[in-house]
Amino acid sequence: MIRLRKALGVETLPLLVMLALVVVVFALATPRFLTAANLGSMAVQLPVLGLLTLAMLVPILSGGLNLAIIYQANLSGLTLAWVLLSFGGSEAGFGAFVLGTVAAIAVGALSGLIMGLVVAYIGAHPILVSLAMMIFLRGLGEFMTRGGDISGFPDYMRVIGHGDVLGVPVPLLIFLGAALLWHVMLKRTRHGFSVYMVGSNIDAAEYSGLHTKRTLTLIYTISGVICAIAGILMAARFNSVRVGHGEALLLVTVLACFLGGIDPFGGFGKVLPVVLALMILQALSSGLNLLGANQHLSTAVWGLFLIGVMALRWVAQQWNSRRRREI
Template structure:
């Protein structure tokens, strides 16, 4: 029994304490405030809304672990979605076949990965700050998308891709299953591969990592390339969910992905954090939004509460670090 407990604790990590407590607090509060909160409808709504934000959060996670940031995640997802949409439209639109959709997905992921590759190369070889580089890429992708679409959207896709955004398998939404698979892949990447180990090393101290013989440039390029590829997967899911693609889809998700990372115990300066606590943090944010809707709160209040929550997380983390420091001095 103790061995099982120790394995579970090692799997989840100490980062699980914050999101675990927040999850319990949200469930208790809203179940008392609204009898409809603990219902199948609520959790079904969360299950369908979670994947889009979740996939973009995974795209944000890797750069944050290296001490960087990817501000271009939403527009990378949109430009990848636009790529897939153009391939489908050029192959018959609503009459496009499965092979056209397969090629559309490959090209979309390629475009997303290429966007991340460019950012990674610039960051790695010029040592420019990731915020400036990703902000520049965000502006470029937004302008490119608006120029190519003239500010409009692209719609009219084959019916067989709709289950990718709205379908279910054994009662579980297909987008949620895709998201869970991506969570497991990211978990294995960070805990079982050399790239994952090097990612944490760079986030802890990039100069020491460089002197230890690790090719930090290669790791940074791979991290941002994978981030862009994950953005593309999110863009494909959004295309199937909304049955249309435009430049502004999911624009409001950007700051929420950062909040989810920090609420999930990820160090904002890099080098520390796990995937599973971030997944729980995403569930907390979605439950919080659904709970506020059930009690009749204004829809925009959820955004305000998320902002307050981010401030609270930063204050608590600083206070906990200060307390540990004082305890070490006294000890």
């Protein structure tokens, strides 16, 4: 058991147990929970939230926050839609989609770059900077679309939003690929090391010779890129884009990060526990939905679940402290 805890990490094993309990409870409560249809639905719904959570994760690790993720994603999706419309909308060729994807990622990266530069070189607080960017992007999107949506994309985009490879949904593959890339970036690269150092103590990191300003700028730029990918996925999944898509997901991404053990003050956290936290939240939502519960009840349960997890972690810390004193 001790070896298993060391291999998985302090945060991972409890989340695996929680996930198993949630699955067992809902499997007993409704026979439809473990059906292929429901599992497939969960696999398609999870990736958008997952990508947005990854976009939130690294700024939190650095001791900051990115409140603009939803609107970065939506404006990137709108950019893709405008490019496709200029090439004939539903009749646009694949080349137009490639061009639109590049433009969408550029928009996401640019918005993140601006935030990163302001945070790094002006020293403004990330909450204020990202809040300002959120308001700007929302207003810009509302102005350019007049509050409406854009729809009617080429049929080949359905493969991205609803296709599968060997039975595994394409959106899930995109999310898992991004999560693996995030894990490697944080654990195996100099930038990942700098993220943790900046989140732990930015002054000490700077005295150690790390280029903290460049690290902060890159953090928010990469966050913008992953938001753009989420926006493209939303456009493919819903066959429409508008500036307000997924507004309710903002706080859920923060919830998933904290449930996955990311330190709200920065400097500590891993990708795998966050992925497990997302799976727990999705299982709770799907299970309650199958039982006929209101969506608002699911949100309330998510909040209670986080409170319960924090309480359990406190109990575990007290227990470990007592054992150390006894030894």
